[in-house]
Amino acid sequence: xxxxxxxxxxxxxxxxxxxxxxxxxxxxxxxxxxxxxxxxxxxxxxxxxxxxxxxxxxxxxxxxxxxxxxxxxxxxxxxxxxxx
Amino acid sequence: xxxxxxxxxxxxxxxxxxxxxxxxxxxxxxxxxxxxxxxxxxxxxxxxxxxxxxxxxxxxxxxxxxxxxxxxxxxxxxxxxxxxxxxxxxxxxxxxxxxxxxxxxxxxxxxxxxxxxxxxxxxxxxxxxxxxxxxxxxxxxxxxxxxxxxxxxxxxxxxxxxxxxxxxxxxxxxxxxxxxxxxxxxxxxxxxxxxxxxxxxxxxxxxxxxxxxxxxxxxxxxxxxxxxxxxxxxxxxxxxxxxxxxxxxxxxxxxxxxxxxxxxxxxxxxxxxxxxxxxxxxxxxxxxxxxxxxxxxxxxxxxxxxxxxxxxxxxxxxxxxxxxxxxxxxxxxxxxxxxxxxxxxxxxxxxxxxxxxxxxxxxxxxxxxxxxxxxxxxxxxxxxxxxxxxxxxxxxxxxxxxxxxxxxxxxxxxxxxxxxxxxxxxxxxxxxxxxxxxxxxxxxxxxxxxxxxxxxxxxxxxxxxxxxxxxxxxxxxxxxxxxxxxxxxxxxxxxxxxxxxxx
Numbered sequence: 001x002x003x004x005x006x007x008x009x010x011x012x013x014x015x016x017x018x019x020x021x022x023x024x025x026x027x028x029x030x031x032x033x034x035x036x037x038x039x040x041x042x043x044x045x046x047x048x049x050x051x052x053x054x055x056x057x058x059x060x061x062x063x064x065x066x067x068x069x070x071x072x073x074x075x076x077x078x079x080x081x082x083x084x
Numbered sequence: 085x086x087x088x089x090x091x092x093x094x095x096x097x098x099x100x101x102x103x104x105x106x107x108x109x110x111x112x113x114x115x116x117x118x119x120x121x122x123x124x125x126x127x128x129x130x131x132x133x134x135x136x137x138x139x140x141x142x143x144x145x146x147x148x149x150x151x152x153x154x155x156x157x158x159x160x161x162x163x164x165x166x167x168x169x170x171x172x173x174x175x176x177x178x179x180x181x182x183x184x185x186x187x188x189x190x191x192x193x194x195x196x197x198x199x200x201x202x203x204x205x206x207x208x209x210x211x212x213x214x215x216x217x218x219x220x221x222x223x224x225x226x227x228x229x230x231x232x233x234x235x236x237x238x239x240x241x242x243x244x245x246x247x248x249x250x251x252x253x254x255x256x257x258x259x260x261x262x263x264x265x266x267x268x269x270x271x272x273x274x275x276x277x278x279x280x281x282x283x284x285x286x287x288x289x290x291x292x293x294x295x296x297x298x299x300x301x302x303x304x305x306x307x308x309x310x311x312x313x314x315x316x317x318x319x320x321x322x323x324x325x326x327x328x329x330x331x332x333x334x335x336x337x338x339x340x341x342x343x344x345x346x347x348x349x350x351x352x353x354x355x356x357x358x359x360x361x362x363x364x365x366x367x368x369x370x371x372x373x374x375x376x377x378x379x380x381x382x383x384x385x386x387x388x389x390x391x392x393x394x395x396x397x398x399x400x401x402x403x404x405x406x407x408x409x410x411x412x413x414x415x416x417x418x419x420x421x422x423x424x425x426x427x428x429x430x431x432x433x434x435x436x437x438x439x440x441x442x443x444x445x446x447x448x449x450x451x452x453x454x455x456x457x458x459x460x461x462x463x464x465x466x467x468x469x470x471x472x473x474x475x476x477x478x479x480x481x482x483x484x485x486x487x488x489x490x491x492x493x494x495x496x497x498x499x500x501x502x503x504x505x506x507x508x509x510x511x512x513x514x515x516x517x518x519x520x521x522x523x524x525x526x527x528x529x530x531x532x533x534x535x536x537x538x539x540x541x542x543x544x545x546x547x548x549x550x551x552x553x554x555x556x557x558x559x560x561x562x563x564x565x566x567x568x569x570x571x572x573x574x575x576x577x578x579x580x581x582x583x584x585x586x587x
Contacts (some may be wrong), residue, residue, distance in 0.1 A: 021533040021553075033535070035539040037549030038534070041311030042515065045341065061315050066308050 003083070007055070008076040015072070016051055019043055039069050046072040057082040086255045087236050088156035090262075090296035091116055094273075097299055101273060105303040105323060106146030113299070116150055118222035123154035123481060125220040126213065127185060130206035134159030134228045136184035137238065140283065141165040141174055141192055144304050146209050148283060149292065151187050156236065159228025159257035160184075163238045163250070164283035166544040167307060173248070175496075177240050178205060181250050181448045232256040238448055239286055242488050242548065244479065246495025250448030251386045260441035261389040262293040264414040265452065268393065269354045269378065276323055276351070280316075280330035282307065285486070286561035287358060288388045290329050301328075310334065311484075316341035323352040329382075331485030332362035333515045335370060345373030358382035358390065359485030361406050361473055363514055368399045383409035383473070386487070387457050388438045391416040392471060408470040409463065410485050416440030420463050420471065428465050433474055436463045479569065481510045483517050486547040493550065496543040497521060497536070502529035507559050507567045508550065511576040518551040520576040525555050554579055 008029060016024040019038055033039045039047070048059055057079060059068075068078045091103065091113065099114030111119065119338045132138055138155045140162060142148045147165075155162040162179060165174050171192070178186060178201050185206040186196070193207050208217075225317040236255045240248040265271075277295045278301050281287035303323040309315050316338050320328065328335075335357060338344040346352070355370065355377055362381060371379060379396040394410025412418045419427055420434030428434035439456040460478055463471040490508045497506045504526035512518050525531060533553060540549040548557040560571035 011587075023534065024534045025532050026534050026538075035546075036534070036537045037546050038537060038547070045311075045313075045337075061312070061318070064312055064315065 102301040105145045107306045108145040119150040120153035120364040121222045122220040124157045126217045136160045137181045139163045139186040140182045141188040148538045159230040161235045164546050171195035175199040239405035242492045244489040244491040252445040261414045273299035275326045277302040277327045278325045280305045313337040313342035320349045327354045329356040332357045333484040336366040354378045356380040360482040372548040387444045389442045391438045407555040408472045414442045430467045433464045436461045509572040509576040521550045521553040522556045
C-alpha cells in the first residue's frame, strides 16, 4: 500500500469517526467537505491537531486554505507533501 | 446627506490616503472614487437606475466594496449575498426582490443559471467584464435624485418559514448608526479598521462606513481566515489594525489559540463585539489582555442595527453575570414591555422595543415598518437603567453570531424524501454551539450525517448546515401538541458524546 493511500484511509477514518456519525458511506476522495459543511473552521483546527499528532507534521499557516481542505484527495496530497 | 457622500468627501480631502486594503488590491480614496464611477457606468449600461436592486455574489474583495459605492452613486440599492450560500438559495433571493442586475463571477453566474435564476437578469462579471469597466470614464456622476429616507441596501436574514427575509435599510438608518459609532470610538483618518464580518452581515456596516466617514482605511479579512485564529492575529499585526469589530467567538478563539493581547497587537485601541453574548470568562481575559484599549459591547438586530451599547470598563474577579447590552444609542429610544403590556421598571423583564432613526423601513415585499420595532429579545432592566439580555421569545438562535431561524433548517430538512418530521435544537454556546436535528425517519430508510449535510448544503447557507442528527420514533410534544423545545434541548445536551467538545 502506497503512503498516499494509507494517509487517505487514516484521514477518512478520522472524518467518519470524529466529525460524522461513524459512517463513511458516500465519503470519497472527492466528496466536497467544505461545501457540505463537514469541515468548518473549528473542525479544521481540530484536524490540524490530529495531523500533527498522528503524522508528525505541522501544516504551515499559509497552507490552511480552501484549496487544500476542499476534499480528502487535496488534504492527502498536502499531508504527503509535508511528510516529504 | 447620503451614504455615497462618505467616500466622495474623504476622496476630496485626501485622495492618496488608503481606503480599502483587500486580498485583491489596496485602493486609495482617489482610486476607490474613480473605480466606483467606472462601475456605476458599467451598471448603468446594464439598465441599472435609481431604486433598482443590484445583487453582489462575490468573495470578499476591494472590487465588491467599489460595486457597493457604484450602486449608491446611481441611487440603486445593493444587496450583498452570502458567498457561501448555495446557488438555489441565492436564486430565490434574486427573484424575491426582483433584482435588476447581479454582480458576480463567470463561474458563479453559471451556477445561478442552472439553479433557475431569471434569464432576463443582467450580469456584471467582475472577472470577464473587468477590461470593459476599466475603459469607462472615471469622471463624477451627477448626484442621484434620492433622499435620506430612500432605500440604500437590503440585508437578507434567515426566515422562520424557510424563506429568507430582506431587511430594508435607508440612508438615514445607516448614517444614524455610523455617525454615532464614529463619535463613540473617536474615529479619525489614522485609524485602520478590520472588516471581519461578511458584507451580508450588518457588522460590516461599521467597518466600512465608519472608516469612510473618518477617512481611515479598512482591511478586509478574507472568508477563509474568519476562524483561523493565528492567522487573524497575524492579520491584526501586519495591517496595524486599530479598531476591531467581530462576534465574540472570533475574539475568544484569537485569545485562546492565537495569544491575542496588547503585547501581540499594540496598535489595537478599540475592540467592539456584537451578535451574541460574550461569556464573562473570555471577556475578562480580553479586558486584562488589553488594559488600555476601549471595549464596547454593541447590541441590535439587523432590523435596527446597533441600538444599545455598553462600554466594558473594569470586570470584578467574582463576576459571573454577563455584561449588559447597555443603554440606547444611534439616536434611538429603547424600552422593555412586560408580558402584560406595561412598561418594565427596574428589576423587571420584558421584550425590548426600539424606536428612532435606525429602525428599518421594513421587510422587502411586506408592508412598511410602522412605529417601534419589537426585537423578540427578552431583557432585564437594571437599577441604573441599563438593559441586560435574557433570551429569545421565539425559535431564533445564534450560531457564532449568525442569526438562524430553526424553522428555516427544519423546512429544508422536510424536503428530504425519507424524513417525516423534524425539529432542530442547539447545544453548547459560543464557539461550541452545534445544530442538532431530531428526525422521524420514514422506514425502511436509513440516513447518514454526510447525506443530511449534503441535503442541507444544497439549500442553506453553510453556517446553517446541521452538525449532528438523531433518529427518533416521535418528536416530544407539549400538552397542546407543540414540539417541546425544552425537552429537545435536554436531549441534544445529553447526546454531545462523540463530538469531542472542548471543555
